[in-house]
Amino acid sequence: MEPSQLRRAGLKITVPRLKILEILADNQTRHMSAEDVYRRLLDAHEDIGLATVYRVLTQFEAAGLVTRHHFAGGTAVFELDQGEHHDHIVCEDCGRVEEFTDASIEDRQREIATRLGFKITDHSLILRGRCVRDGCPHRPPPP
Amino acid sequence: MEPSQLRRAGLKITVPRLKILEILADNQTRHMSAEDVYRRLLDAHEDIGLATVYRVLTQFEAAGLVTRHHFAGGTAVFELDQGEHHDHIVCEDCGRVEEFTDASIEDRQREIATRLGFKITDHSLILRGRCVRDGCPHRPPPP
DNA sequence: CTAGTTGCAAATCATTTGCACTTGC
DNA sequence: GCAAGTGCAAATGATTTGCAACTAG
Numbered sequence: 001m002e003p004s005q006l007r008r009a010g011l012k013i014t015v016p017r018l019k020i021l022e023i024l025a026d027n028q029t030r031h032m033s034a035e036d037v038y039r040r041l042l043d044a045h046e047d048i049g050l051a052t053v054y055r056v057l058t059q060f061e062a063a064g065l066v067t068r069h070h071f072a073g074g075t076a077v078f079e080l081d082q083g084e085h086h087d088h089i090v091c092e093d094c095g096r097v098e099e100f101t102d103a104s105i106e107d108r109q110r111e112i113a114t115r116l117g118f119k120i121t122d123h124s125l126i127l128r129g130r131c132v133r134d135g136c137p138h139r140p141p142p143p
Numbered sequence: 144m145e146p147s148q149l150r151r152a153g154l155k156i157t158v159p160r161l162k163i164l165e166i167l168a169d170n171q172t173r174h175m176s177a178e179d180v181y182r183r184l185l186d187a188h189e190d191i192g193l194a195t196v197y198r199v200l201t202q203f204e205a206a207g208l209v210t211r212h213h214f215a216g217g218t219a220v221f222e223l224d225q226g227e228h229h230d231h232i233v234c235e236d237c238g239r240v241e242e243f244t245d246a247s248i249e250d251r252q253r254e255i256a257t258r259l260g261f262k263i264t265d266h267s268l269i270l271r272g273r274c275v276r277d278g279c280p281h282r283p284p285p286p
Numbered sequence: 287c288t289a290g291t292t293g294c295a296a297a298t299c300a301t302t303t304g305c306a307c308t309t310g311c
Numbered sequence: 312g313c314a315a316g317t318g319c320a321a322a323t324g325a326t327t328t329g330c331a332a333c334t335a336g
Binding site for chain 4: 154155157159160190191192193194195198199216217
């Protein structure tokens with residue numbers, strides 16, 4: 001939400017960029033697709049096109065302000081990059097996303113990469129499953 | 144490459160299915176996109192449409208014969224499922240893919256999922272990096 | 287002022303689908 | 312013979328791009 005972040009990334013401070021940053025920072029939903037962001041803009045009566053949303057999100061990603069994930073097959077979701085890296089577990093039925101980090105997994109990844117002659121620049125670990133929460137549609141009816 | 148596998152999956156044994164299975168089994172390239180498979184079919188002068196390739200690959204996936212991965216952003220790649228599960232590390236520059244398994248990572252994943260109230264149905268761990276091999280385009284010129 | 291930005295519409299890419307025509311069993 | 316399978320073309324959904332108008336510095 002800091003204009004300074006934009007400037008540091010070599011991006012002019014414009015209304016679309018500030019608005020989109022604001023929406024991402026308003027952590028109601030931490031993981032949003034371009035469409036999601038666009039809809040919020042429409043709700044807020046901002047006159048910003050979907051193409052701009054995509055462009056801005058891509059620039060934010062390049063600037064390291066935002067991370068792009070591919071949870072579902074088709075659509076990418078974006079998440080404001082607030083310090084620490086983390087992995088994700090996604091519920092196949094209700095779409096709920098939980099985040100976690102595990103040092104031993106991270107260590108192991110680095111070891112494996114080294115052993116195979118790679119230098120890791122990025123990695124994604126996504127677990128998919130069914131969550132055991134009340135809201136979740138798949139839950140079997142109680143007997 | 145066994146017709147029996149098809150039958151077991153409840154799929155009729157047809158030319159397109161056999162040909163596609165054959166191409167996947169010919170492990171020149173273990174990870175192929177639908178386009179890749181289609182091109183091989185064209186090379187082999189088989190009269191099989193791209194739509195059929197997609198349909199067949201999707202059926203194979205449903206039948207557990209094949210696994211679908213999302214290494215790059217847009218395109219999915221398919222891999223013949225030969226027994227053991229494994230994860231992947233992909234070179235950003237040359238596209239080389241290496242496979243690995245790590246029991247301790249698998250264990251940890253299960254623990255984490257349980258702790259967060261999920262039952263894992265699937266997971267994908269993809270490391271991205273640069274490989275230190277001769278063929279790789281990014282390699283710095285020797286000084 | 288002017289390079290960087292944006293909106294819109296049209297273009298692209300990967301994948302899916304409708305439908306009339308084959309083909310396996 | 313008939314349901315299942317296929318080819319083709321058109322439809323879809325996500326994302327990108329060309330371009331003329333706009334705006335931040």
